[in-house]
Structure formats: structure tokens, C-alpha cells
Amino acid sequence: MTQGKVRVLVAKPGLDSHDRGAKVIARAYRDAGMEVVYTGLHQSPEEIVEAAVQEDVDVVALSILSGAHLALVAKVVGLLRGRQVDDVLLLVGGIIPDEDVEPLKAAGAAGAFGPGSNLDEIVAFTLANIRRRGA
Amino acid sequence: MQPEGVTRIVVDDSRAGPVCGPAGARPGASCGPGMDLPPELPEHRPSGGERRARFITISDREIRPLYGPEDVAGLDAEEDLGLPGEYPYTRGVYPTMYRGRLWTMRQFAGFGTAEQSNARYKYLLNHGQTGLSVAFDFPTLLGLDSDNPRSEGEVGRLGVAVDTLADMELLFDGIPLDKVSTSMTINAPAAVVWAMYIAVAEKQGVPSEALTGTIQNDILKEYTAQKTFIFPPTPSMRLITDTFAFGAERVPQWNTISISGYHIREAGSTAVQELAFTLADGFEYVRAGKAAGLDVDAFAPRLSFFFNSHSDFFEEIAKYRAARRIWARGMKERYGAKDPRSWMLRFHTQTAGVSLTAQQPENNIARTAYQALAAVLGGTQSLHTNSMDEAMALPGEKAVKIALRTQQVLAEETGVTNTIDPLAGSYFVEHLTDQMEKEALAYFDRIEALGGVVPAIEKGFFQREIADAAYRYQRQVQSGELSVVGVNRFVEKDRARIELMKVSPEVEGRQLARLAEVKAKRDAGAVRDVLTEVRATARGRGNLMPVFLRAVKAYASLGEIVDVLREEFGTYREPAIF
Numbered sequence: 001m002t003q004g005k006v007r008v009l010v011a012k013p014g015l016d017s018h019d020r021g022a023k024v025i026a027r028a029y030r031d032a033g034m035e036v037v038y039t040g041l042h043q044s045p046e047e048i049v050e051a052a053v054q055e056d057v058d059v060v061a062l063s064i065l066s067g068a069h070l071a072l073v074a075k076v077v078g079l080l081r082g083r084q085v086d087d088v089l090l091l092v093g094g095i096i097p098d099e100d101v102e103p104l105k106a107a108g109a110a111g112a113f114g115p116g117s118n119l120d121e122i123v124a125f126t127l128a129n130i131r132r133r134g135a
Numbered sequence: 136m137q138p139e140g141v142t143r144i145v146v147d148d149s150r151a152g153p154v155c156g157p158a159g160a161r162p163g164a165s166c167g168p169g170m171d172l173p174p175e176l177p178e179h180r181p182s183g184g185e186r187r188a189r190f191i192t193i194s195d196r197e198i199r200p201l202y203g204p205e206d207v208a209g210l211d212a213e214e215d216l217g218l219p220g221e222y223p224y225t226r227g228v229y230p231t232m233y234r235g236r237l238w239t240m241r242q243f244a245g246f247g248t249a250e251q252s253n254a255r256y257k258y259l260l261n262h263g264q265t266g267l268s269v270a271f272d273f274p275t276l277l278g279l280d281s282d283n284p285r286s287e288g289e290v291g292r293l294g295v296a297v298d299t300l301a302d303m304e305l306l307f308d309g310i311p312l313d314k315v316s317t318s319m320t321i322n323a324p325a326a327v328v329w330a331m332y333i334a335v336a337e338k339q340g341v342p343s344e345a346l347t348g349t350i351q352n353d354i355l356k357e358y359t360a361q362k363t364f365i366f367p368p369t370p371s372m373r374l375i376t377d378t379f380a381f382g383a384e385r386v387p388q389w390n391t392i393s394i395s396g397y398h399i400r401e402a403g404s405t406a407v408q409e410l411a412f413t414l415a416d417g418f419e420y421v422r423a424g425k426a427a428g429l430d431v432d433a434f435a436p437r438l439s440f441f442f443n444s445h446s447d448f449f450e451e452i453a454k455y456r457a458a459r460r461i462w463a464r465g466m467k468e469r470y471g472a473k474d475p476r477s478w479m480l481r482f483h484t485q486t487a488g489v490s491l492t493a494q495q496p497e498n499n500i501a502r503t504a505y506q507a508l509a510a511v512l513g514g515t516q517s518l519h520t521n522s523m524d525e526a527m528a529l530p531g532e533k534a535v536k537i538a539l540r541t542q543q544v545l546a547e548e549t550g551v552t553n554t555i556d557p558l559a560g561s562y563f564v565e566h567l568t569d570q571m572e573k574e575a576l577a578y579f580d581r582i583e584a585l586g587g588v589v590p591a592i593e594k595g596f597f598q599r600e601i602a603d604a605a606y607r608y609q610r611q612v613q614s615g616e617l618s619v620v621g622v623n624r625f626v627e628k629d630r631a632r633i634e635l636m637k638v639s640p641e642v643e644g645r646q647l648a649r650l651a652e653v654k655a656k657r658d659a660g661a662v663r664d665v666l667t668e669v670r671a672t673a674r675g676r677g678n679l680m681p682v683f684l685r686a687v688k689a690y691a692s693l694g695e696i697v698d699v700l701r702e703e704f705g706t707y708r709e710p711a712i713f
Contacts, residue, residue, distance in 0.1 A: 010713075015273035015289050017362035020403050020489075020605050023713040027606045030713075040711030041362055042277075044285075066273065067528075068288045069636075097527055098468050098630060115493040115624045119613055 004132060006034040008059040011048040012041045013076070016066035021093060025061060028119040029126070034059075043074060049079040052088060058130050064094040069112075070103060077108035087131045093117065192447040193617060194405035195607060200548045201345055202331075202562035210565055215460070222464035225456050225568070226556040227514040228479040233552035237265075239517035240542045241318060243269030245295035247530050247642045248649075249305035252295040258311060262539055262580030265519060266348075267310070268318040270294035271328075278324040281646045287376040291301040291642040293529065294320075298692045303331040304338065313341040315350035318393070318483065323365035325352040327696050330683035333386065349390035349439055349483070352378060355416040355588055356486060358709065359597035361398035365697065368589045370704035374679065375420065376427040379434040381680035390439040393483065399597075400443035401489045403605020406450050407571055409443060411578035414431065415460055418579075419588040421470050431470055435477035435599045437681050442508040444486040444513075451506070452566035455513030461572055484510035487518040491526040495621035496633050498525040506539050511551055518542055533667070567648060580582065595712045602713055652693070657690040658664055666699055667687045673703040 010026040012019055018042060018043040028035045037055050039048060052060050060080075065070055065109055073092055080088060104112045111125050150153035161555030180438055190198045210216070220230030229235060239502050241257055244267075245252045272294040280298045281290045290296045297303060307317075312335065321328045328352045333343050354371040364371070375392065382391040393590040396404075396413035406411065417438065424434050440458070444451050461482035466472040486506035491499045503520050510518055520538040530538070548553060558564045585591040592598075611617040618624045665686045672682045686696050 015277055015279075015285065016293075017276075019362060020401070023602045024606050024609050026713040028609075034224070036713075038711050038713050040709060066289060067292050071288050095527060097635065116619075120608060120618075129551070 006127070007055060007056055008034050008036050008058040008061060008126070009035060009039065009052050009057040010061045010063065011039040011043055011051070012063055013043055013045055013048055013072045013075065014064065014066055014068055015042060016064060016068070017041055017066040017121075019063070021065070022063035022075065025063070025093060025119070025122065028123055029061075032123045034129075045075040045079055048076060049083060051087060052080070053083055057088065059089045059126055061091045061093065061126075064092060064096075067095065068095060069096060070100060071109065073104055073109050074107045089109070089126065089130050091122075091126065095123070100109075164224060174529065184565065184707055187616075188687055189616070190618070191611075192406070192450045193445060193608065194407065194447065194450060194604070195611070196450065197308075197407075198352065202566050204562065204565040206562050207569075210569065215569075216559060216565075222467065222475065222478060224459040224479055226559055228459065228481055228516070232514060232555040233511070233546075233554070237546050237552065238511065238515050239266040239316065239483075240264050240546075241266040241268045241483065241517045241519055241538060242475065242535055242539055243268040243274075243519050244530075244535070245322065246293070246636075247291040247295065248639050248645055248695070249295060249297070249302045251291075251309055251642075253310070255532075255535075259535070259539065260310070261313070262536055263543060264539055266316045266318065268519060269306070269320065271319075271321055272296045273363070275328075275693065276321065276323070276446050278327075278365050278693055278701075280692050280694030281650055283644065285402070285695055288643070290646050294640070296646045297328065297331070298646070299653045299690050300331050300334055300689065302327075302655045303335045306683070307332075307335050307339075310338055311341075311428075313345045318351075319349070320351045322351050322354055322357050322361070322363055323371065324691055324693060324697050325350045325497045326378050326680060327683050327693055329378065330680065330695065331687045331693075334684060334688050343386045343444065344388070347387055348386045349393045349397060350378070352392045353395045353416065353441075355419060356395050356398055356424055356590070358592045358707070359399060359412065360402040360404075360601065361395075362705045362709070364709070366704040367707045368592065370673075370700075371707075372423045373427075376423050376429065377678045377680055379420075379424050379437070380427070380678055381434045382437055383429070385680075387437075387697060388439065390481075391434065391437050393439050393441045394420065395441040397441050397443045397485050399601065400445060400487065403489075403599050403608060404601045405453050405604045406445065406447070407574045408578070408604060410454050410458055410461075410571055410598075412577035413440065413652055414575060415463070415579055415582050415588055418464065418465055418470070420464070426471070431472045432474040432477050435470075435472050436474060437481075439516075440480055440482035442482050442484050443487050443516075444484050444492050444510040444515075446502060448505060448509050449558075449564055449567060451509040452513045453512070453564055453571050453597060454482075455515065456556075456564070456568045457571040457575065458482070459514070460568070461575055466513070481516045483517040484513075484515040486510070486521045488521055488525060491521060491523070492619060493526040494619050495627060495631055496523045497631065499526070500537060500623055501543065503538060507542060507569045508549075508650070512556075513547060514556060518667040523671075524633055524635055527633075529638070530635060531636040534633075567613075593710075595710050598710070598712045653690055654692070662686075662691045662695070665691055666695060669696055669699045670703060673700055 010028045026036045026038045090109050091111045092109045096112045096114040102113045216225045219227035233319045244255050273289045275543045279286050298373045378391045394417040396409040400409040464480040466478045486503045500523050522534035522538040582591050
């Protein structure tokens with residue numbers, strides 16, 4: 001079973017400044033009993049991966065409303081692999097058109113959540129898919 | 136590992152089970168054309184019963200079933216309402232309102248390169264739009280050139296890319312700046328971009344005195360909501376008071392600031408928070424202008440405002456009416472303004488982007504129309520109506536035309552422009568106006584107790600208030616206490632497909648090529664000299680606008696000028712509060 005609390009990094013990559021969704025999901029995770037680290041705005045993929053390693057998180061949740069999700073997810077996945085991190089659950093939320101969901105999964109995101117997504121379902125999906133801590 | 140009560144896992148909406156009625160109420164039921172009727176038809180309620188335990192606005196304000204004379208007992212028609220065009224302007228800032236002149240129809244637009252955006256502006260003007268509104272891309276908003284590594288992948292994506300005066304020349308090519316008013320959504324580097332606009336006009340032969348338009352230039356709400364800040368508050372406020380002083384002298388018809396509640400609301404605030412925080416910011420700019428030695432009546436007439444129009448109809452109308460009254464009273468009684476134009480709160484409105492749904496996107500046309508009606512009944516001076524596709528992308532041509540036509544139908548067909556402030560005297564609307572005024576004043580006291588607007592920002596007060604409201608709203612949608620058609624009510628299994636506009640990835644390459652060409656052609660020595668001058672002025676106390684004008688005319692780039700300021704002023708890093 002789980003050892004300790006689930007740790008989540010909520011991150012805002014790129015110049016995109018729309019942080020409402022990131023903050024709402026961060027609270028939803030916290031209310032569900034997880035430990036949440038929020039990076040704040042304007043983080044580079046390198047900074048996000050560094051934070052994920054330093055904070056030893058189980059989940060990295062990227063919030064992207066700039067349309068740059070495909071490139072940014074690929075970059076974060078590449079950097080995680082470069083650090084031999086292969087058991088972190090990577091999720092992405094934001095303005096994600098339907099046709100980009102499959103490409104995002106192919107790139108290494110476990111789930112992609114577009115506008116109108118349900119908070120409880122995102123939390124449940126996260127808990128059901130965590131790969132670390134013997135879950 | 137699942138929390139109690141959650142059995143279904145859905146990654147995206149298109150795979151959600153069909154649901155008719157409140158979310159999850161009847162899994163397996165289907166509805167819509169050609170489908171079975173839902174198993175239970177709604178019951179007719181016996182008299183006295185109500186559909187809900189609480190009737191609330193989207194801002195969690197509880198609304199009673201009926202309002203009457205006792206709810207407006209304290210209202211003094213002369214003192215609290217007055218006549219349109221008269222203090223305290225509750226009923227509108229102009230005596231004739233829309234009988235004299237309709238609101239300006241101004242669609243926020245900008246994407247890709249300057250040429251592409253220029254074509255969109257001409258398209259909108261050709262379809263009856265009456266003013267321009269420029270959207271810049273994120274690198275421009277943050278004072279980064281397109282060739283900065285941080286700009287990679289973001290050039291021209293969510294707005295137009297502007298690096299140098301050459302881009303601004305193309306952006307307004309063939310658009311007579313003495314006839315068209317332009318609003319520019321630019322904040323941290325607003326003074327520099329404004330200098331570019333003035334320089335383009337000069338090249339067209341239009342003197343700065345003839346220019347009309349607005350720069351957003353509202354840094355305080357950047358720290359709390361929109362988040363495209365660069366410098367810390369103190370030097371940012373100096374840039375703003377420099378534009379006030381320069382505008383008063385050289386660009387007298389220009390609105391040097393658009394004090395914005397729009398982004399505060401989009402970030403999740405309630406209607407009252409939008410009202411209170413925006414006006415608190417407004418009064419803070421007045422204090423800053425006075426502290427910089429300016430006469431209040433020299434700059435206050437050019438302060439303008441920008442509000443959201445969200446979906447709760449009457450609450451929005453009351454918000455606009457309360458805003459005018461609070462501003463007029465504050466400016467006259469507290470800040471000693473004597474020119475009536477300093478008392479008038481003139482505002483632009485944009486319908487609520489955050490209310491748009493990706494599900495059943497055509498429904499957004501209806502939402503936007505109701506929101507536009509609220510703005511007009513609230514007495515707006517200009518209006519942007521969102522396009523139906525904006526929950527997913529920047530608007531396409533067809534969608535933006537429907538949005539513009541929505542305003543034209545409102546203006547030309549509905550008759551709501553025939554009389555001024557038609558809801559005045561309504562027990563409900565007057566009561567709500569009064570309540571919202573009181574609640575905003577209570578917020579002013581709390582802000583003052585924290586030491587004022589800037590200390591409250593540094594303590595995270597606004598950010599926390601907004602985040603709390605955003606989360607509460609999301610939970611209320613989640614529980615079904617608040618309805619969103621297509622999301623938690625009347626959900627359809629199949630996603631409607633609409634055509635979305637995509638910005639081509641080649642845009643970035645084209646923009647980089649133009650920037651390289653400008654940099655190669657310009658007089659490098661002149662650029663170096665003028666940047667040295669920018670630095671010297673930034674270190675001193677002189678007005679930065681004249682030197683910005685010289686710098687942009689030498690084709691120094693936005694990024695180069697802002698980099699100098701970054702070195703002199705430092706940068707701001709926000710407390711990451713959620």
C-alpha cells in the first residue's frame with residue numbers, strides 16, 4: 001500500500017500566465033489528501049523536471065493554455081527520461097483539443113484533461129494510475 | 136485507491152456516458168433528438184415548493200424570491216441616482232447615452248504576424264466594427280523579443296508578435312489612425328508599445344494630439360490576476376505615472392490606462408471582488424499620480440475602466456451602476472477632483488471568456504448575447520463579444536463575425552438603446568446596486584487595514600481571495616448547485632465539431648527573419664546610444680516617454696529596451712499561492 005501521502009507537482013510551463021486551472025486543481029489534490037507543490041508561473045521544462053526530482057513527486061500535472069502542449073509535454077518527458085525518472089505519472093490539463101489527446105498520450109502523458117473536465121474524476125484518475133509507492 | 140463515491144473514470148468528455156439532467160443523476164439515460172425520452176419527466180411542483188434549496192448567483196450571492204419597496208427605502212433618487220450625465224452618474228455618464236452615440240464595437244484581435252493581424256483588422260472594420268483592439272503574444276506582453284530563447288514556440292500564438300517599430304508599421308498599414316481608435320492590451324511594457332504607436336501615427340502624418348485610444352497599462356491587476364508582470368511595483372508605478380504626465384501634455388485624447396476588472400473576474404473572483412479590487416486599483420493610481428506631483432484633474436479624466444460581463448444578468452448590471460457611483464463619490468469627496476470628467480467612470484466591457492464551454496460550442500453564442508445585453512443595460516462605452524470557438528482556440532473569421540453581428544442586432548433591433556438606464560427604480564436592481572456598493576466599501580477597509588493595495592498584493596490578499604472564489608465556484612459546478620449547460624446539464628455524448636483557427640508554425644520563422652533584417656539594417660551605433668540614454672533616464676527621475684520615443688524610432692527592439700529596464704528596475708517574482 002501507499003507509504004505516506006501522494007506527492008504532486010502542479011506546474012505552469014512556458015510564458016502562459018493563465019493560472020486559474022492550475023490553482024483549482026492544486027486545491028482539489030490537496031483536499032483529496034495529497035501533498036501539493038505548485039511551481040508558480042513561467043517555468044521552463046528544465047526547472048519543472050528539476051523540481052519534480054528534488055521534491056520526489058509521484059505526479060507531475062502540467063497546466064498549459066497556450067496551445068504549446070504537444071511540444072512542452074514531449075520536452076518534459078524527454079528530460080524526465082534523461083534523469084532516469086520513469087515512474088512518475090504525467091498529466092496535462094488546459095486548452096487541449098480532442099484531436100491532441102491521443103498524440104499527448106503517445107508522447108508520454110497518462111491523461112489529458114480539457115475545458116469542462118470534472119475535478120473528482122481527475123483526482124480519481126490520478127489515484128488509480130499512480131505508479132510509485134507500491135500503489 | 137479510489138475515494139469514496141467515485142466509480143467512473145473519464146479522461147475526456149467525449150467518452151463520458153450520456154447524461155440527461157444534473158451530472159450523474161441518471162447514468163444510462165439518454166436525451167436529445169432521436170433518442171428516448173428521459174425516464175422521468177420533471178414533476179410539477181405544488182405551490183410553495185421551490186426547485187432548489189438556495190437560489191444563488193454565480194458569485195454565491197443568495198437571491199430572495201421577491202424584492203419590494205422596503206428594499207429601496209433608503210434610496211434617495213436625487214442623491215444616489217441623479218440623472219444620466221450627472222453626479223453621481225449611477226444612471227450613466229452621458230446625458231443622451233445610446234440615443235446620442237452607440238457604444239464602440241471593439242473586438243479584441245491579434246495573432247501571428249503583423250500582416251495577418253492587419254488583415255483581420257481590415258476584415259472587422261469592413262464588417263462594421265468601429266474601433267480596434269490589439270492582442271499581443273506572450274513574448275511581447277513580457278517584453279521579450281521573438282528571438283529570445285524563452286519565446287520559442289510562443290511567437291504569434293495567442294496574439295500578434297511585435298518586436299520593433301517595423302512590426303507596428305505593418306500592423307496599422309492602411310488604417311488611418313486619426314479616424315480609428317485603438318485599444319492595446321499591453322501592461323508591463325505599455326509605455327514602450329505606446330511610443331511605437333505614436334511613432335507610427337507620426338509617420339502617417341497624424342499628430343499625437345489627434346490620437347484616440349487606450350493602453351491597458353494596469354500593472355496592479357497583473358500582480359493579482361493576469362500575471363504578465365515584469366518589474367516590481369514601485370518602478371512599474373513610475374512608468375504608469377510617466378504615461379499619465381506625457382499623455383496629459385502630448386496625447387490629450389488618449390486613455391492612458393484601462394483599470395481592469397476583467398482579468399480579476401476571469402481568474403475566478405466574484406462580481407463584488409471584481410468591483411472592489413478594480414476600483415481599489417483605480418484609486419491607487421490616483422494616489423500615485425498625485426504623489427508624482429500631478430494635478431488630479433490633469434490626468435483623472437483620461438482614466439478608463441474595463442469590466443467583465445458574466446452570466447448572472449442582474450448582478451452584472453448592478454455592478455456597473457455601483458461602479459460609477461463609487462468612483463464619482465470617491466473622486467469628488469476623497470480625492471478632491473473638481474472637473475466632472477474626473478468623476479465619470481467610463482468603461483469597456485468584454486463578455487466572460489471563462490463562461491464559454493468547449494462542449495456544445497454554439498451555445499456560447501447565446502451566452503455571449505445575454506452577457507452583452509447586461510453590459511448595454513449597465514451603460515458600457517464599448518464592448519467586445521466573445522466568439523463561440525474561444526474555449527478552444529483564437530476566433531476564426533466566421534465566429535468573430537457572428538460575435539460582432541450579435542452586438543449589431545442588440546444595437547439595431549432590440550430597442551434597448553431607446554431609453555437610458557431602463558432598470559433604474561427596479562426594487563431588485565437598486566437594492567443589488569446598493570448592496571454591492573456597501574460590500575465594495577467594506578473591501579476597501581480591509582485593503583486599507585493591510586496597508587494599501589501594494590502591501591495587500593505582497594501579502595497575497597487578492598490572490599487568495601480570488602483563488603478561494605474560483606475553487607468554490609468549481610465545487611458548486613461539480614455538485615450541480617450551479618448549472619453549466621452542456622457541462623453538467625443537458626450533456627450530449629457526441630462533441631459538436633466546429634472549425635478552429637490554427638496559427639501556423641511558420642509564423643515564428645517569418646517573424647525571426649523580419650527581426651534579423653531590421654537589426655541588420657538599422658544604425659547600430661544610434662541604437663547603442665539611445666539605449667544608454669534609456670538607462671540614464673531610468674536611473675534618474677525624468678519622464679521616460681520621450682526617450683522611449685527616440686529609442687523605438689531608432690528601431691531599438693522592445694526586448695532591448697525592456698532588458699535595460701530589467702537591469703535597472705529588477706524583476707518581480709510572485710508568491711505562488713493556491
